[in-house]
Amino acid sequence: xxxxxxxxxxxxxxxxxxxxxxxxxxxxxxxxxxxxxxxxxxxxxxxxxxxxxxxxxxxxxxxxxxxxxxxxxxxxxxxxxxxxxxxxxxxxxxxxxxxxxxxxxxxxxxxxxxxxxxxxxxxxxxxxxxxxxxxxxxxxxxxxxxxxxxxxxxxxxxxxxxxxxxxxxxxxxxxxxxxxxxxxxxxxxxxxxxxxxxxxxxxxxxxxxxxxxxxxxxxxxxxxxxxxxxxxxxxxxxxxxxxxxxxxxxxxxxxxxxxxxxxxxxxxxxxxxxxxxxxxxxxxxxxxxxxxxxxxxxxxxxxxxxxxxxxxxxxxxxxxxxxxxxxxxxxxxxxxxxxxxxxxxxxxxxxxxxxxxxxxxxxxxxxxxxxxxxxxxxxxxxxxxxxxxxxxxxxxxxxxxxxxxxxxxxxxxxxxxxxxxxxxxxxxxxxxxxxxxxxxxxxxxxxxxxxxxxxxxxxxxxxxxxxxxxxxxxxxxxxxxxxxxxxxxxxxxxxxxxxxxxxxxxxxxxxxxxxxxxxxxxxxxxxxxxxxxxxxxxxxxxxxxxxxxxxxxxxxxxxxxxxxxxxxxxxxxxxxxxxxxxxxxxxxxxxxxxxxxxxxxxxxxxxxxxxxxxxxxxxxxxxxxxxxxxxxxxxxxxxxxxxxxxxxxxxxxxxxxxxxxxxxxxxxxxxxxxxxxxxxxxxxxxxxxxxxxxxxxxxxxxxxxxxxxxxxxxxxxxx
Numbered sequence: 200x201x202x203x204x205x206x207x208x209x210x211x212x213x214x215x216x217x218x219x220x221x222x223x224x225x226x227x228x229x230x231x232x233x234x235x236x237x238x239x240x241x242x243x244x245x246x247x248x249x250x251x252x253x254x255x256x257x258x259x260x261x262x263x264x265x266x267x268x269x270x271x272x273x274x275x276x277x278x279x280x281x282x283x284x285x286x287x288x289x290x291x292x293x294x295x296x297x298x299x300x301x302x303x304x305x306x307x308x309x310x311x312x313x314x315x316x317x318x319x320x321x322x323x324x325x326x327x328x329x330x331x332x333x334x335x336x337x338x339x340x341x342x343x344x345x346x347x348x349x350x351x352x353x354x355x356x357x358x359x360x361x362x363x364x365x366x367x368x369x370x371x372x373x374x375x376x377x378x379x380x381x382x383x384x385x386x387x388x389x390x391x392x393x394x395x396x397x398x399x400x401x402x403x404x405x406x407x408x409x410x411x412x413x414x415x416x417x418x419x420x421x422x423x424x425x426x427x428x429x430x431x432x433x434x435x436x437x438x439x440x441x442x443x444x445x446x447x448x449x450x451x452x453x454x455x456x457x458x459x460x461x462x463x464x465x466x467x468x469x470x471x472x473x474x475x476x477x478x479x480x481x482x483x484x485x486x487x488x489x490x491x492x493x494x495x496x497x498x499x500x501x502x503x504x505x506x507x508x509x510x511x512x513x514x515x516x517x518x519x520x521x522x523x524x525x526x527x528x529x530x531x532x533x534x535x536x537x538x539x540x541x542x543x544x545x546x547x548x549x550x551x552x553x554x555x556x557x558x559x560x561x562x563x564x565x566x567x568x569x570x571x572x573x574x575x576x577x578x579x580x581x582x583x584x585x586x587x588x589x590x591x592x593x594x595x596x597x598x599x600x601x602x603x604x605x606x607x608x609x610x611x612x613x614x615x616x617x618x619x620x621x622x623x624x625x626x627x628x629x630x631x632x633x634x635x636x637x638x639x640x641x642x643x644x645x646x647x648x649x650x651x652x653x654x655x656x657x658x659x660x661x662x663x664x665x666x667x668x669x670x671x672x673x674x675x676x677x678x679x680x681x682x683x684x685x686x687x688x689x690x691x692x693x694x695x696x697x698x699x700x701x702x703x704x705x706x707x708x709x710x711x712x713x714x715x716x717x718x719x720x721x722x723x724x725x726x727x728x729x730x731x732x733x734x735x736x737x738x739x740x741x742x743x744x745x746x747x748x749x750x751x752x753x754x755x756x757x758x759x760x761x762x763x764x765x766x767x768x769x770x771x772x773x774x775x776x777x778x779x780x781x782x783x784x785x786x787x788x789x790x791x792x793x794x795x796x797x798x799x800x801x802x803x804x805x806x807x808x809x810x811x812x813x814x815x816x817x818x819x820x821x822x823x824x825x826x827x828x829x830x831x832x833x834x835x836x837x838x839x840x841x842x843x844x845x846x847x848x849x850x851x852x853x854x855x856x857x858x859x860x861x862x863x864x865x866x867x868x869x870x871x872x873x874x875x876x877x878x879x880x881x882x883x884x885x886x887x888x889x890x891x892x893x894x895x896x897x898x899x900x901x902x903x904x905x906x907x908x909x910x911x912x913x914x915x916x917x918x
Contacts, residue, residue, distance in 0.1 A: 232359035250476035272390035287409035301364030335359035398459035427451035470531025486525035498780035508536035515544030539760035551654035552734030565696035575615035609712035664754035722775035727790035744774035748791030838868035
């Protein structure tokens with residue numbers, strides 16, 4: 200060969216080598232995989248879709264789904280995965296996993312040969328895709344984009360798998376694979392998959408479960424037949440003794456149907472979980488006592504089941520530790536036949552009913568305006584208000600006449616409570632309720648009017664519990680807390696006079712004083728000291744029972760969360776039995792003890808002539824004690840108009856002569872020298888038994904003293 204021809208061959212080879220180098224370089228650049236993270240980073244970055252709630256001792260109470268993109272549970276260590284599952288996945292997906300360096304070249308050659316011959320049919324294996332390559336795709340989805348199965352993508356996967364194998368241990372790769380693998384539905388990882396598909400924990404999965412789990416990996420959405428065929432083949436390859444696949448096919452059908460889906464948390468505090476769990480992976484240790492939480496759930500469920508959904512559907516329970524303010528139980532509802540089970544009944548605001556009365560009486564007692572033995576008039580009253588005539592009535596529509604404060608509060612009489620609010624002041628009472636933590640009462644006193652004494656304002660059960668806990672702590676208020684170890688709570692404040700709080704507590708624990716209204720042996724009566732108050736809101740929509748012992752405060756609400764009225768449910772038949780059951784469970788083996796009498800309280804025997812109440816031993820604020828409380832003599836009473844009642848409306852009868860429809864005017868107190876003036880015209884002496892000849896229209900009747908100063912007035916209307 201001559202020199203020029205040899206030189207031309209050498210040049211051609213050089214150019215060919217250069218072209219090959221360029222092609223290799225370009226191929227290398229085009230198939231460069233993304234950088235792979237290390238194992239520690241992957242595990243540290245794992246974020247479950249769930250968050251978990253624990254009781255004060257670390258026992259699981261509930262979990263809450265927070266991230267709805269994928270369903271992930273806590274990271275599962277390799278040692279917590281059944282060996283049968285580990286073996287099944289390795290042998291079906293990558294049988295030489297433990298020996299190769301990320302790429303199984305023998306499997307790659309076999310897969311290439313199979314593709315060239317095109318002789319394979321039926322259910323095909325995963326071929327050359329190793330666990331390391333699949334894991335790389337889990338870590339960077341760009342390595343396995345849908346519709347892209349070209350040579351470039353495959354080579355990038357292979358190079359990424361080699362990078363993982365070079366830097367990770369095989370154990371770490373397998374552990375990460377099990378936690379990142381996408382499974383049927385929205386489940387990701389063996390933790391969520393074992394629970395939602397098999398109803399088990401990963402460590403509890405048996406050989407059949409292992410075959411099914413491995414059978415899902417090529418196609419998580421496979422139907423029962425395809426899954427059963429693949430799982431049967433895997434089971435035979437693993438054990439070599441599986442001849443009858445009937446059981447595996449049946450298990451595949453069950454898996455596809457979702458019958459085995461299970462939750463491993465006890466589901467004891469779903470409403471509190473929603474309230475406290477707001478970030479994926481969050482773990483909150485609460486103040487809840489799982490034993491007390493369970494007792495409250497059982498008591499509420501039993502009561503609602505007994506009453507029946509046609510009478511009432513919903514309820515809630517809160518239990519507080521008096522000393523610390525820790526929430527020991529928080530039951531926002533128990534489901535059953537509820538039509539609003541997701542609503543948190545313990546935090547929803549509802550009308551308070553008579554449960555605000557103890558705070559009203561505590562306020563007037565601490566001011567010295569009334570004592571537990573003071574007499575209130577339980578008789579019809581009509582009050583002229585800015586919004587119209589207000590006519591309060593008792594629960595049973597009857598009136599008891601003169602009653603003591605003790606009897607009025609214990610029996611929950613409405614009219615005496617309204618008269619007490621008149622003595623107090625609506626705005627002052629509203630401010631007291633706000634100080635006690637009723638922060639749903641945002642309007643001023645004028646907005647609520649005298650109905651505030653009967654609980655027209657809306658409050659939550661947790662607010663109720665802490666306000667009554669204030670009475671249990673002799674008037675000292677402090678905030679409640681749900682999370683263990685919290686030290687950012689507000690400092691305690693003395694809201695109610697300790698002596699007044701003690702007296703109100705003694706009244707609410709007095710079974711004799713409430714016997715007329717509730718009977719001698721109601722659900723409120725316990726075999727140890729406990730104070731309690733029930734309440735029912737307007738229209739029978741809400742039923743409450745709140746009370747305390749020396750150690751605990753228990754608040755119960757029963758009603759319908761959608762706001763419709765209950766049927767034939769009262770304070771003692773609705774919420775009180777739940778309160779009683781929870782109190783008995785709390786004090787099993789350790790009865791509650793009565794509180795010690797604080798300073799500023801004195802005891803005296805008092806008689807109450809003119810009432811139906813016998814003489815008794817009574818508690819008074821120091822300086823307010825009396826031995827006898829009776830009606831004041833006429834001369835000692837404040838002069839006032841007693842009839843007509845201000846705000847009254849009178850209707851004339853056209854069939855009766857007008858001069859026979861006169862209205863008699865009555866006044867109380869010593870009124871010698873006082874005069875009555877009707878519509879600015881003299882009517883006559885106040886002590887002369889005057890009568891009014893009614894004329895249609897609005898009228899003003901005034902009582903003036905001898906000096907001409909108006910002492911009292913009454914507005915009334917004639918139609």
